Amino acid sequence: MNELYVGIDPSINSTGISLALYIDSKLLKEMFYIIKPNKLTKKEQKFENDHSDLINYIIYEKISDSEDSHELERKKTLNLIHICEQVINIINTFASHNNVMHNNIYVAMEGLSYGSSVRTRSIYELAGLNYLIRYHLINNFSNKNNIFILPPTEVKKFATGIGNCSKDAMINIFKNIYIELSNMPKIDDIADAWFICNYIKTKDINDDDIEKNKNKNIDKNKIEEIDNRIERHQKEYISKMRDIMHKAKDFEMTN
Numbered sequence: 088m089n090e091l092y093v094g095i096d097p098s099i100n101s102t103g104i105s106l107a108l109y110i111d112s113k114l115l116k117e118m119f120y121i122i123k124p125n126k127l128t129k130k131e132q133k134f135e136n137d138h139s140d141l142i143n144y145i146i147y148e149k150i151s152d153s154e155d156s157h158e159l160e161r162k163k164t165l166n167l168i169h170i171c172e173q174v175i176n177i178i179n180t181f182a183s184h185n186n187v188m189h190n191n192i193y194v195a196m197e198g199l200s201y202g203s204s205v206r207t208r209s210i211y212e213l214a215g216l217n218y219l220i221r222y223h224l225i226n227n228f229s230n231k232n233n234i235f236i237l238p239p240t241e242v243k244k245f246a247t248g249i250g251n252c253s254k255d256a257m258i259n260i261f262k263n264i265y266i267e268l269s270n271m272p273k274i275d276d277i278a279d280a281w282f283i284c285n286y287i288k289t290k291d292i293n294d295d296d297i298e299k300n301k302n303k304n305i306d307k308n309k310i311e312e313i314d315n316r317i318e319r320h321q322k323e324y325i326s327k328m329r330d331i332m333h334k335a336k337d338f339e340m341t342n
Contacts, residue, residue, distance in 0.1 A: 091187040093178055094284025095196035096276065097216050099209060100124065102170055103276035104177055105284040108185050117141070118181065119268075119277040122173045124149030124166070130272045138267065142277070145173050167216045171223040179227070189228055195235040195287040196220060197242055197279060235287055245289070246282040257282060 089110050096103040104120040119142045127135070127144055135144050147169045150162040182192055199214055224234050240250035246257045254275060261278035262269040271277075 088191065089185060089187045090191045090193070091178075091182050091185065092284050092288045093192065093194040094280040094282070094287070095174060095194065095220065096279040096283065097170075097196060097213065097220055098276065099167075099170075099212055099216060101273060101276045102174065102216075103278075103280035104174065105277060105280035106178070106181050107284050107288060108181075108187070109288070116185070118143070119280070120145055120177050121276050122147065122170055122177075128272065134271055138271075141265075141268065142271070145177065147173055163212065164215075167212070167219050170216060171219045174220055175223050175227050190230050190233070192228060192230075193233045193235075193287055194224055194228070195237055195283050196224075197239055197283055198236040200239045237283060237286065242279065242282055242286060245286045254279075 089108065090112075092107045092109065094105040100123065102122040104122070106118045106120070107114060108116040108118075121142070122145045123131075124147060126146060131144060135142055147166075149169075150165050153159045153162060178192065178194065181187075182189070196217070199217055221234070221236065225231055228234065243252045243257065244250040246252070246260060249256070258275050258278050261281060262274065265281075268274060268277075
């Protein structure tokens with residue numbers, strides 16, 4: 088069975104998307120996308136050319152600002168809609184090319200940081216984008232139970248073990264996982280998305296199904312199978328993190 092797991096890190100200027108294709112519970116392919124307005128920098132262009140098997144930039148034409156306040160707000164809304172449309176198009180295209188049915192697409196995105204003390208205009212625009220993406224996901228995918236909104240603290244705790252860790256801590260771990268991407272400009276755009284994507288796969292997002300099956304007295308073997316899948320993916324993630332730490336220590340000792 089083909090399954091697609093998607094992690095989305097919404098941003099006004101650079102939305103990051105991480106996709107992981109699994110066939111019969113085995114990882115076959117990972118891909119990253121960044122949605123940006125207008126154009127790429129020279130560094131971004133070179134990086135994409137050198138790593139086209141892993142990273143793609145999607146450019147949309149940002150509607151320019153206006154001196155008229157009413158027209159400005161309308162244009163801002165259209166820009167957010169363009170981002171949402173690109174998100175859906177990326178997921179649908181990847182799924183179609185890899186024969187993944189809509190019921191087997193699992194999407195998670197980082198929710199809003201309600202504890203943030205910063206209250207700038209861009210924060211409110213980001214909130215608007217966050218809910219617009221949710222709207223588009225709900226409207227485009229038939230299985231609404233496969234859509235997840237994760238608190239930022241939950242994603243951070245999954246990545247580092249600390250719910251209030253710094254962004255740099257998550258980036259450093261990601262760089263050690265994807266060494267070939269460590270020099271990528273603004274790597275944080277995809278680092279968060281990757282952890283979000285891996286979170287829903289590791290948790291296996293079937294925790295709710297376990298409870299449903301228990302309530303309905305469905306075959307206990309099915310419940311045990313789901314439990315085993317969750318445990319297996321958790322062990323895989325822990326093993327990957329241990330390998331990274333060992334390699335880092337070996338590197339320090341040889342240098």
